[in-house]
Amino acid sequence: MTTYEQRCRVLLKAFPDQYRTERGDEIVGVLLDTGRAEQRWPSLRTAADLVAGGLRVRARLTSQGRSSVAVIDGLRLAALVGLCVQAAFAVAMVSHRAHDGRLFYAPSNAWSTGALDVLAAAWVVAFVLVVADRSRLAIIPAVLASTWSVILVVSNFVGNLDGAVTSVILLGVEITLLGVVPTLALLVASTRRSRTSGRPSVLWLAALVGLTALFSVLHTGIGTSRNGGRQLSWPSSGGLVSFLSWVCLAALLAMLLASLFDPRFGVAVIVVALPIIVYQVGLLVTVDSKPAWPVVVAISAFATTAAIAVSTAISLRHLRLD
Amino acid sequence: MKRESSEIREPTFLILTALAAGTLHGYAIIQHVETLSAGRVTLRPGTLYGALDRLAESGLVVVDGEGVEQGRFRRYYKLTGAGAEVLAGEAERLAANVRHAHARLAMRPAGG
Numbered sequence: 001m002t003t004y005e006q007r008c009r010v011l012l013k014a015f016p017d018q019y020r021t022e023r024g025d026e027i028v029g030v031l032l033d034t035g036r037a038e039q040r041w042p043s044l045r046t047a048a049d050l051v052a053g054g055l056r057v058r059a060r061l062t063s064q065g066r067s068s069v070a071v072i073d074g075l076r077l078a079a080l081v082g083l084c085v086q087a088a089f090a091v092a093m094v095s096h097r098a099h100d101g102r103l104f105y106a107p108s109n110a111w112s113t114g115a116l117d118v119l120a121a122a123w124v125v126a127f128v129l130v131v132a133d134r135s136r137l138a139i140i141p142a143v144l145a146s147t148w149s150v151i152l153v154v155s156n157f158v159g160n161l162d163g164a165v166t167s168v169i170l171l172g173v174e175i176t177l178l179g180v181v182p183t184l185a186l187l188v189a190s191t192r193r194s195r196t197s198g199r200p201s202v203l204w205l206a207a208l209v210g211l212t213a214l215f216s217v218l219h220t221g222i223g224t225s226r227n228g229g230r231q232l233s234w235p236s237s238g239g240l241v242s243f244l245s246w247v248c249l250a251a252l253l254a255m256l257l258a259s260l261f262d263p264r265f266g267v268a269v270i271v272v273a274l275p276i277i278v279y280q281v282g283l284l285v286t287v288d289s290k291p292a293w294p295v296v297v298a299i300s301a302f303a304t305t306a307a308i309a310v311s312t313a314i315s316l317r318h319l320r321l322d
Numbered sequence: 323m324k325r326e327s328s329e330i331r332e333p334t335f336l337i338l339t340a341l342a343a344g345t346l347h348g349y350a351i352i353q354h355v356e357t358l359s360a361g362r363v364t365l366r367p368g369t370l371y372g373a374l375d376r377l378a379e380s381g382l383v384v385v386d387g388e389g390v391e392q393g394r395f396r397r398y399y400k401l402t403g404a405g406a407e408v409l410a411g412e413a414e415r416l417a418a419n420v421r422h423a424h425a426r427l428a429m430r431p432a433g434g
Binding site: 023025026027028029030031032033034045046049050051052053054056057060 | 366367370371396
């Protein structure tokens with residue numbers, strides 16, 4: 001096998017395994033025919049054409065079947081990712097309470113403090129049930145936790161009517177939306193049968209987003225604690241904030257790239273990124289909560305918006321193929 | 323989804339045209355398309371096989387044998403009856419366009 005052929009075969013990895021098994025030798029034969037005798041590298045145009053062709057085949061194979069099935073699977077994936085984030089937040093909040101004594105975005109009273117354990121347990125149970133492919137059963141704890149979250153964040157907002165909207169309230173709204181939106185996705189998805197139930201290949205993504213959320217909340221918890229729970233602090237040493245922002249963007253980007261091969265990821269990006277946009281835009285527009293890192297937040301908001309737009313375009317294109 | 327003949331893009335039209343005269347393998351299709359388009363359309367493998375997959379799914383072309391030729395694995399493709407109908411329809415549509423264009427050009431005032 002020549003160096004040129006070896007390099008062509010590397011490019012063929014853009015195609016799905018099964019397709020490569022069936023057509024790989026045939027395509028390589030054409031590449032050898034069209035290449036020059038002394039050629040060592042495929043031309044840039046040929047390389048781009050092969051990669052684009054591989055991605056198109058992947059998209060077509062994935063979207064074979066009805067569009068609605070892909071949308072339902074995307075909603076299910078969004079629910080998985082969202083509930084993973086919620087479970088991570090819940091664990092972080094419980095650990096935060098250990099040194100602050102209350103739920104940081106809820107009113108400071110006994111009933112909201114007691115609510116934390118119920119909330120945390122409900123989100124963790126809902127996530128575990130979705131992972132275990134018991135989505136319909138997961139609706140019960142997810143709806144309970146969503147309702148409880150809304151009550152907490154609304155009561156905090158009512159308690160702060162005299163003051164401006166703080167970044168703590170905004171974060172509470174975002175956390176609540178990050179739970180409510182996936183719960184709604186779960187409710188819609190449960191009405192239809194999934195074609196990829198229990199598919200484990202998406203779990204790495206949920207784990208990545210969950211890990212990001214966990215670190216974010218632990219960091220936020222420390223900042224909130226320093227400010228008496230009224231205002232989030234953005235530490236002067238911005239390394240961690242910056243790092244986490246980039247990790248969040250990397251997670252979104254990973255989903256975005258995955259949506260090129262699989263329309264379900266596009267649907268999931270749209271659903272998961274919407275609450276994040278609400279928070280980021282809120283941070284940028286509220287008067288009293290200007291973060292010390294507006295550029296980072298602005299970039300993040302722009303990237304999230306772009307991710308939603310691109311995902312929408314990609315998903316629509318995928319789904320039109322049916 | 324089966325494409326209507328009016329939606330056929332030029333590379334697809336040229337592939338169908340190349341196959342109209344008989345069975346061809348992938349590299350031969352690329353050569354014929356280049357010749358038919360006077361060098362204007364150069365198909366690359368990713369584009370060619372994407373088009374062949376779509377045409378096969380639409381029932382316009384089928385695989386008609388395979389084998390090894392000069393150390394290369396070849397798969398041969400041929401036009402189906404449905405493919406010939408679609409090609410004929412598209413050719414008629416384009417021919418009508420050409421006739422209309424010539425007729426309109428003939429009506430053009432001299433010196434205008």
